[in-house]
Amino acid sequence: xxxxxxxxxxxxxxxxxxxxxxxxxxxxxxxxxxxxxxxxxxxxxxxxxxxxxxxxxxxxxxxxxxxxxxxxxxxxxxxxxxxxxxxxxxxxxxxxxxxxxxxxxxxxxxxxxxxxxxxxxxxxxxxxxxxxxxxxxxxxxxxxxxxxxxxxxxxxxxxxxxxxxxxxxxxxxxxxxxxxxxxxxxxxxxxxxxxxxxxxxxxxx
Amino acid sequence: xxxxxxxxxxxxxxxxxxxxxxxxxxxxxxxxxxxxxxxxxxxxxxxxxxxxxxxxxxxxxxxxxxxxxxxxxxxxxxxxxxxxxxxxxxxxxxxxxxxxxxxxxxxxxxxxxxxxxxxxxxxxxxxxxxxxxxxxxxxxxxxxxxxxxxxxxxxxxxxxxxxxxxxxxxxxxxxxxxxxxxxxxxxxxxxxxxxxxxxxxxxxx
Numbered sequence: 505x506x507x508x509x510x511x512x513x514x515x516x517x518x519x520x521x522x523x524x525x526x527x528x529x530x531x532x533x534x535x536x537x538x539x540x541x542x543x544x545x546x547x548x549x550x551x552x553x554x555x556x557x558x559x560x561x562x563x564x565x566x567x568x569x570x571x572x573x574x575x576x577x578x579x580x581x582x583x584x585x586x587x588x589x590x591x592x593x594x595x596x597x598x599x600x601x602x603x604x605x606x607x608x609x610x611x612x613x614x615x616x617x618x619x620x621x622x623x624x625x626x627x628x629x630x631x632x633x634x635x636x637x638x639x640x641x642x643x644x645x646x647x648x649x650x651x652x653x654x655x656x657x658x659x660x661x662x663x664x665x666x667x668x669x670x671x672x673x674x675x676x677x678x679x680x681x682x683x684x685x686x687x688x689x690x691x692x693x694x695x696x697x698x699x700x701x702x703x704x705x706x707x708x709x
Numbered sequence: 710x711x712x713x714x715x716x717x718x719x720x721x722x723x724x725x726x727x728x729x730x731x732x733x734x735x736x737x738x739x740x741x742x743x744x745x746x747x748x749x750x751x752x753x754x755x756x757x758x759x760x761x762x763x764x765x766x767x768x769x770x771x772x773x774x775x776x777x778x779x780x781x782x783x784x785x786x787x788x789x790x791x792x793x794x795x796x797x798x799x800x801x802x803x804x805x806x807x808x809x810x811x812x813x814x815x816x817x818x819x820x821x822x823x824x825x826x827x828x829x830x831x832x833x834x835x836x837x838x839x840x841x842x843x844x845x846x847x848x849x850x851x852x853x854x855x856x857x858x859x860x861x862x863x864x865x866x867x868x869x870x871x872x873x874x875x876x877x878x879x880x881x882x883x884x885x886x887x888x889x890x891x892x893x894x895x896x897x898x899x900x901x902x903x904x905x906x907x908x909x910x911x912x913x914x
Contacts, residue, residue, distance in 0.1 A: 572797040592777040
């Protein structure tokens with residue numbers, strides 16, 4: 505047998521990917537009521553980071569529930585499994601060097617704490633999108649609050665199921681009243697202060 | 710209510726990520742017997758692509774079975790669900806603009822065809838790592854062939870379960886006899902010819 509039979513495995517490490525990208529990888533987790541603007545903020549932030557040359561990706565119900573978690577419903581067990589898989593997904597994207605944004609209602613503190621532990625506290629930033637139920641319900645972009653009020657959606661967060669606000673979020677944004685630009689800027693400032701992005705220079709000058 | 714209540718969503722599209730990265734995204738799927746060198750080749754290829762400035766990630770049993778698919782065993786149903794999730798994972802990474810390498814035995818043609826369909830034929834390259842059972846068994850880096858021969862692993866591919874070789878792989882490599890460097894070069898040439906990488910210049914000159 506020749507030496508070619510015994511190949512070694514030169515894996516690319518996360519810090520090498522980070523050096524190539526020019527920024528650290530992390531998970532930015534947006535939590536809050538349906539309609540609070542989590543997904544909109546995540547996508548707006550991603551747009552800014554992308555235009556500044558960062559490697560980014562955004563997860564929300566749309567690209568997870570229809571694909572990876574399409575076999576899951578909304579029972580307690582299925583919600584738990586959904587959260588577990590999203591956590592594993594984020595781990596992989598962070599390992600890949602990506603600034604990974606995730607917008608999920610994620611109403612339970614214990615679930616968010618588990619995620620942070622699994623992804624690594626140093627890689628995980630919890631952003632509380634604080635917005636009154638009144639404003640969320642007035643927006644009702646998907647018509648789900650109307651359906652929830654009619655009793656068509658059991659255990660709907662804010663109506664018939666609890667939302668546990670973060671006790672020590674990395675950042676709290678009043679997404680019902682603060683402009684989108686200002687909210688995005690505050691997340692970028694957080695990422696600078698935590699060393700994900702350089703303190704000076706790009707992104708956003 | 711102010712105008713800030715109605716935010717729009719400026720998503721970053723895959724082709725924008727690809728422009729930022731300087732290469733197209735795709736899934737490169739390595740199939741073959743256990744011990745054929747799939748994972749080693751994927752990691753060696755990733756090393757080259759990374760050093761040429763490409764955004765890459767490699768999946769194999771190690772980082773999928775222990776995380777995202779840790780709830781699954783090896784029954785037919787669980788193998789099927791495992792394959793489905795890996796497919797969804799690859800879709801997301803390709804959407805994120807990454808050259809995504811995947812090394813799995815994946816013994817069934819129908820499963821590989823399903824993967825290609827789900828990820829998109831134009832994004833999917835099947836690489837057959839052709840290596841005789843004798844060489845794989847002589848390598849037996851993980852000691853699993855010895856265990857399979859003792860009957861400790863039911864339905865072990867190549868011993869007690871079939872391996873269906875690709876009928877029209879994008880590339881067939883004799884990973885039992887060709888040197889690693891040559892195999893990696895041939896995959897890079899394929900990626901060039903299919904427009905994932907520029908025809909000239911980096912990577913690998």
